[in-house]
Amino acid sequence: xxxxxTITINNKPYQVEAGLTIMQAAxxxxxxxxxxxxxxKLSIEGACRVCIVQVEGMRNYVASCAYPVAxxxxxxxxxxxxxxxxxxxVELLVDNHPQDCHTCERDGNCELQRLAYAMGIRKRHxxxxxxxxxxxxSSVSVIRDPEKCVLCGRCVRMCSEVQGVHALGHxxxxxxxxxxxxxxLPFAESVCTxxxxxxxxxxxxxxxxxxxxxxxxxxxxxxxxxxxxxxAPSVRAAIGEGFGLPPGRNMEGQLAAAxxxxxxxxxxDTQFSADLTIMEEASEFLERLQSGGVLPMITSxxxxxxxxxxxxxxxxxPNVSTCKSPxxxxxxxxxxxxxxxxxxxxxxxxxxxxxxxTAKKYEAARPELRVNGRRTTDIVVTTREMVWMIKSxxxxxxxIEPEPFDAPLGLxxxxxxxxxxxxxVMEAAIRTAYELYTGETLIDIEVQPxxxxxxxxxxxxxxxxxxxxxxxxxxxxxxxxxxxxxxxxPDRYHFVEIMGCPGGCIGGGGQPxxxxxxxxxxxxCLAARAEALYSLDRDKTIRRSHENPEVxxxxxxxxxxxxxKKSHELLHTHYAAKQPVGIVSPNLRxx
Numbered sequence: 001x002x003x004x005x006t007i008t009i010n011n012k013p014y015q016v017e018a019g020l021t022i023m024q025a026a027x028x029x030x031x032x033x034x035x036x037x038x039x040x041k042l043s044i045e046g047a048c049r050v051c052i053v054q055v056e057g058m059r060n061y062v063a064s065c066a067y068p069v070a071x072x073x074x075x076x077x078x079x080x081x082x083x084x085x086x087x088x089x090v091e092l093l094v095d096n097h098p099q100d101c102h103t104c105e106r107d108g109n110c111e112l113q114r115l116a117y118a119m120g121i122r123k124r125h126x127x128x129x130x131x132x133x134x135x136x137x138s139s140v141s142v143i144r145d146p147e148k149c150v151l152c153g154r155c156v157r158m159c160s161e162v163q164g165v166h167a168l169g170h171x172x173x174x175x176x177x178x179x180x181x182x183x184x185l186p187f188a189e190s191v192c193t194x195x196x197x198x199x200x201x202x203x204x205x206x207x208x209x210x211x212x213x214x215x216x217x218x219x220x221x222x223x224x225x226x227x228x229x230x231x232a233p234s235v236r237a238a239i240g241e242g243f244g245l246p247p248g249r250n251m252e253g254q255l256a257a258a259x260x261x262x263x264x265x266x267x268x269d270t271q272f273s274a275d276l277t278i279m280e281e282a283s284e285f286l287e288r289l290q291s292g293g294v295l296p297m298i299t300s301x302x303x304x305x306x307x308x309x310x311x312x313x314x315x316x317x318p319n320v321s322t323c324k325s326p327x328x329x330x331x332x333x334x335x336x337x338x339x340x341x342x343x344x345x346x347x348x349x350x351x352x353x354x355x356x357x358t359a360k361k362y363e364a365a366r367p368e369l370r371v372n373g374r375r376t377t378d379i380v381v382t383t384r385e386m387v388w389m390i391k392s393x394x395x396x397x398x399x400i401e402p403e404p405f406d407a408p409l410g411l412x413x414x415x416x417x418x419x420x421x422x423x424x425v426m427e428a429a430i431r432t433a434y435e436l437y438t439g440e441t442l443i444d445i446e447v448q449p450x451x452x453x454x455x456x457x458x459x460x461x462x463x464x465x466x467x468x469x470x471x472x473x474x475x476x477x478x479x480x481x482x483x484x485x486x487x488x489x490p491d492r493y494h495f496v497e498i499m500g501c502p503g504g505c506i507g508g509g510g511q512p513x514x515x516x517x518x519x520x521x522x523x524x525c526l527a528a529r530a531e532a533l534y535s536l537d538r539d540k541t542i543r544r545s546h547e548n549p550e551v552x553x554x555x556x557x558x559x560x561x562x563x564x565k566k567s568h569e570l571l572h573t574h575y576a577a578k579q580p581v582g583i584v585s586p587n588l589r590x591x
Contacts, residue, residue, distance in 0.1 A: 005071035010078060022053055022064035022075055031077050034086055034115060036093075037152035038065040039201055040522075041502075043161055045153045049089055050115065053077050061085065087119045095126040097204075098147050104205050109513045111203030112150060133178065138186035141194035141210055141361040142509075146178050149206040155179060155198035162502060164477035165308065167192040179206070191311055193476065195304035195500050196358030196382075196509015209358045209510055213385050213392075216352060219378075220263040225350045226342065229259045230268045230330045230409070234356040234420030234505040235383045237532035241512040242387030243397050248528030250536060253402020255386075258395050259354075260403065266338075268409040270353070271416030273330030274428070276554070277301065278415060278545035280571050281323045281425075282433040283562035285495055289437075294318045296471075296486060296493040299425050301325045303359035304500030304509075306575060308476050313483055314577035319496075322572040326419060327353050327360055328369050331376035332570045333409060337558045341408075346374065353380045356420070356508030359500065368573045382510025411550040414537030421530045422474035422504030423450035423457065426497040430461065430470070431544045438464040445543060453503060453523055456482050458493075474499040474507075506530055 003018040009029055016025040021044075026033050037048040044066045052061035056074040061082070069075075076082065094116050101107050133146035156168045156179060167190050171180055181190035198207040220227055236252035245251075256267045285297050300306055300321040309320060324332070331353065335346040353360060363369065364377035381389070390397050404410065415431055418424030427447045434442040449459035450470065455478035461468045471493045473482040479498045486493065501507045506529040514522075542548055559567050 005069065007069050007072070008074040010076060016069060018069070018071075020069055022055075022062070022067050022069055022073075023051055025069045026053075026064065026075070026077060033064050033077055034118065035065060036111060036115065036150065036203060037154065039154050039157070041162065042154060042157040042201070045157065048093075048150070048152055050086055052082065052085060052089075054079060054082055083119075087121065090115050090119045091121055091125055093150050094121060095124050096130050097150070099124075104148075105208045105211075106205040106513070109515065110205065129175075131175070131178075136187050137210070138188035139192065139194065139210060139362075140188070140365050141358045142187060142192065142196060142199065143208050143210055144180075144187055145206050145208070146180065148204045149179050150204055151177055151179065152203060153179075154201040154203065155207060158197050158201045162475055162477050163193070163195060163197055163500075164480045165191055165193055165195075168198065193304040193308045193311070193500065194359040194362040194509075195476070197501060199358065199509050200507075200511070200514075209382050209384065210361060211385060212361070212379050212381055213389050216379050216381060216389070217392075219350050219352075222350075225348055226266070226344050227264045227350045227352070228266045228268065228334050228338070229264045229352045229354060230270045230273070230327065230334070231255055231259075231354045231405075232270045232327065232356050232420065232505060233274065233417050233533055233536075234508060234511070234529065235354050235386070237420065237506060237529040238356065238511045239383050239387060241515075242384065245398070246528065247525045248532045250532045251397075252536075253404065254397055254400050255354075256405050257400045257403040258390050258393075258397055261395050261400070262389065262393050264352070266406045267403075268330065268334070269405040269412050269416075270326050270330050270355075271412030271419065272405075272409045272548070272550065273326040273333065274416035274419040275413050275545035275548045275551050276329050276333070276571070277323055277326045277419075277425075278428050278432050279551060279555075279562045280329075280567060281321055282429045282436060282545075284321055284323060285429065286433055286437055287563065289494065296490075296496045297321055298486075299429075299497045300575075301419070301425055302498060302500040302505075303357060303363035305476065305479060305498050307359065307362065307578070308479070308500065310575055310578040312480070316483060316486070317575050317577070319486070320575060322568075322574060324369060324571055324573050325360075325363065326416075327355060327377060327380075328363065328573075329571050330409065331364075332369075332371050333554070335371060335374065335376045336570060337554065338409060346372075351376060351378045353377050354383070354386050355380055356383050356505045356510050357501070358382060358509040360510075368575075371570060383508075384510055384512055387512060408550045408553065411548060412540075413545050413548045414540035414543035415545045416548075417533045417536040417540070420505040420533050421451075422453070422499045422506075423447070423472045423497065424504065424533070425499075426450055426470055426472050426495065428545055429495070430468075432546045434461075434463055435544070435546065440464075442544075450497075453526060468495070469493045470495045470497075472497045472499075474504050475502045476500055502526070503530070506533070 046066040054076040136144040240249040415428035503526040
């Protein structure tokens with residue numbers, strides 16, 4: 001049992017757990033101390049000083065996020081002097097900030113804006129030089145705007161501590177301090193993996209996704225195009241948050257209807273192509289297992305993970321599955337199989353992907369994924385972008401009548417749904433690989449040991465007398481640790497799943513911003529989104545990818561069989577070592 005101590009907050013005694021910081025203790029006691037650089041998933045920075053409190057007997061104010069409580073400590077959180085000091089700090093931040101709130105991406109959902117309101121700041125008091133930087137628009141996925149940076153360091157800590165990429169750092173000193181990539185390289189030339197987790201933790205709009213909504217609205221008004229959308233599994237579990245709903249509401253029917261209201265001719269489900277991915281991936285795994293191929297096989301669905309792998313772990317490229325992601329498989333089928341079905345020139349088909357992930361924008365632009373010389377995913381918009389587009393189009397999303405996805409690329413199994421959760425790709429693959437390998441149906445299809453949010457999870461499964469050892473990691477920092485195990489013990493696993501974002505796609509860099517009462521990447525939020533997808537799986541009549549009748553028809557009519565020549569041409573790809581400026585070796589490993 002944890003030791004408790006007695007402290008006093010604002011002249012009231014409280015029993016709290018020893019070892020807590022003042023901020024944590026105050027939170028438990030019902031006092032919300034203002035904060036900016038603090039984030040519960042990251043190390044303590046203590047940089048912004050917005051969270052200062054007064055401790056009797058101490059000469060100076062202390063940062064409550066970093067200072068531990070002690071027995072008998074007397075704390076004041078709301079004195080007149082404290083309020084003025086905090087206000088001065090925030091006023092300085094506001095006066096050095098661009099004056100474009102009404103046209104800013106984060107207007108209405110900006111932590112600096114909320115702080116200014118809470119502090120009672122109603123005008124700018126300080127004049128003088130203001131930092132001025134150009135936006136970095138080089139990346140196809142993420143925009144960096146240093147003018148809006150408040151130097152909280154959250155992005156730097158997220159990129160290094162959680163993702164292990166180290167693409168960002170503080171440069172210079174004093175007034176000239178700025179967060180930037182190494183050597184101030186354009187983002188497109190840096191080691192950034194486009195995961196967008198910097199966006200998820202940024203309190204302002206110093207990082208936002210590259211926005212393609214205007215291009216999409218323009219294309220939707222082109223009567224010469226057949227407009228086709230596909231929707232990722234995790235989008236339906238999170239998009240309701242952009243309309244004030246709690247996390248974990250499945251809104252797939254409303255989303256399908258809203259897309260048609262916006263002007264799409266067909267709305268398909270990326271869960272269908274997740275089933276297709278499993279057909280190819282499970283077959284590839286079994287082929288390697290039975291023919292002595294390179295093991296462990298490592299999944300290739302996560303766009304950010306693939307860029308990270310090419311930059312830092314290129315020595316393991318032979319282990320990586322050659323399967324495209326569900327988005328890219330779906331887009332390839334839209335531009336070939338479906339275009340042929342509706343007797344339309346693929347050039348006249350607009351293929352749009354609604355994704356949880358900023359890195360999918362990078363993936364869509366990869367030349368390796370072109371089919372017949374043409375890009376298959378024309379536009380990628382994130383969950384956040386789609387929230388704005390629905391609102392901008394005047395669609396009553398919460399009250400719209402739900403509609404189903406279109407055939408033939410809209411029918412999916414429960415296995416396709418769980419792709420959006422870390423461990424879901426592995427679980428879906430096991431359901432199919434087991435039956436293909438043994439000829440028997442796997443009865444207990446919910447593989448609990450690989451569910452949950454532990455950074456690295458392992459499981460051992462019996463498959464026709466053979467021991468199948470698998471592992472799952474989410475977040476690139478955990479991936480690096482798992483890959484070190486793979487190198488040190490190459491026979492330890494047969495199959496490995498890696499998802500680039502914490503929690504998998506449900507925690508993607510394109511998911512809705514945290515509100516005033518929620519925390520991005522909070523496990524309760526991720527768990528609610530995950531449960532929405534697990535519920536979809538449980539409610540499906542078909543829960544195994546190979547039982548999807550539309551997938552079976554696709555193979556009969558078009559692809560032939562998994563791993564056929566046509567499948568390889570359309571559904572598989574290749575990867576190569578990448579060495580952006582600033583990386584000494586393409587095989588550099590993050591430890």
